[in-house]
Amino acid sequence: xxxxxxxxxxxxxxxxxxxxxxxxxxxxxxxxxxxxxxxxxxxxxxxxxxxxxxxxxxxxxxxxxxxxxxxxxxxxxxxxxxxxxxxxxxxxxxxxxxxxxxxxxxxxxxxxxxxxxxxxxxxxxxxxxxxxxxxxxxxxxxxxxxxxxxxxxxxxxxxxxxxxxxxxxxxxxxxxxxxxxxxxxxxxxxxxxxxxxxxxxxx
Numbered sequence: 001x002x003x004x005x006x007x008x009x010x011x012x013x014x015x016x017x018x019x020x021x022x023x024x025x026x027x028x029x030x031x032x033x034x035x036x037x038x039x040x041x042x043x044x045x046x047x048x049x050x051x052x053x054x055x056x057x058x059x060x061x062x063x064x065x066x067x068x069x070x071x072x073x074x075x076x077x078x079x080x081x082x083x084x085x086x087x088x089x090x091x092x093x094x095x096x097x098x099x100x101x102x103x104x105x106x107x108x109x110x111x112x113x114x115x116x117x118x119x120x121x122x123x124x125x126x127x128x129x130x131x132x133x134x135x136x137x138x139x140x141x142x143x144x145x146x147x148x149x150x151x152x153x154x155x156x157x158x159x160x161x162x163x164x165x166x167x168x169x170x171x172x173x174x175x176x177x178x179x180x181x182x183x184x185x186x187x188x189x190x191x192x193x194x195x196x197x198x199x200x201x202x203x
Contacts, residue, residue: 028078030085032183034197036070040190041095041111048145050160051109055101062109065097070192074119078201085121089137089168090114091190099147107149107157115141115166115190121173131175137168141190166190175199 046062076087092114099106117139125132143162149155168189175183177199185195 028080029202030074030076030078030087030199031202032072032074032076032197032199034072034074034183034185034191034195036072036091036185036192036195037067038192039067039070039093039095039113040188040192041093041113042067046099048160048162050145050147050158050162051099054147054158055106057102060099060101060106062097063100065095067095068093070190070195072191072195072197076119076121082126083123085119085123085133085135087119089117089119089139089191105150107147107153107155109145109147111143111145111162113141113143113162113190115139117166117168117190119168121170129177129181133170133173133175135170135173137166137170137189137191139166139190140164141166170195 042065046060047058051060052058070091070093072089072091074087074089076085078085092112094110094112096108096110099109117137119135119137121133121135123131123133141164143164144159145162146157146159148157166189168187168191170185170187173183173185175181179201181199181201183197183199185191186193
């Protein structure tokens with residue numbers, strides 16, 4: 001009798017925990033806008049086709065550089081079991097810095113990047129207003145760069161393209177709220193290392 005009672009209590013507790021972990025009160029179309037930083041361009045090798053053509057010895061470096069941060073937007077469809085997210089994402093950011101070749105200042109380099117990607121996420125915790133998830137994104141970045149030489153050099157500006165495959169790994173994301181919520185994601189890729197924003201879920 002005691003064993004049967006213990007078994008019944010465990011079953012009841014498990015059912016309650018399951019219903020809390022997967023609260024099906026959320027809607028299935030998620031619109032998101034956020035701000036991430038820093039840009040991956042801040043960590044990558046500065047080399048590009050344009051710069052290699054201008055400085056064939058490839059002894060140039062970038063210094064005093066910075067960036068605008070990354071504006072991100074996304075649409076995600078939430079699956080019927082509310083555990084999977086699939087959708088599209090995009091991002092835009094700019095970076096700038098000074099180019100030196102063999103110790104001599106050559107000019108200011110400005111870059112801009114626009115990324116489009118497909119994304120997938122798995123939500124492994126959905127309890128009341130708090131959701132935890134991880135995910136991946138892969139897409140393509142369209143980049144442009146312009147080097148403006150110093151006035152003393154008398155050289156014209158040069159421009160080029162720096163397109164590449166883009167990816168994002170979200171190690172952990174947390175969303176707090178109901179249909180309107182704030183979220184934060186931590187990972188690495190085209191959205192930055194830290195990405196914070198607003199999520200609106202619609203029917």
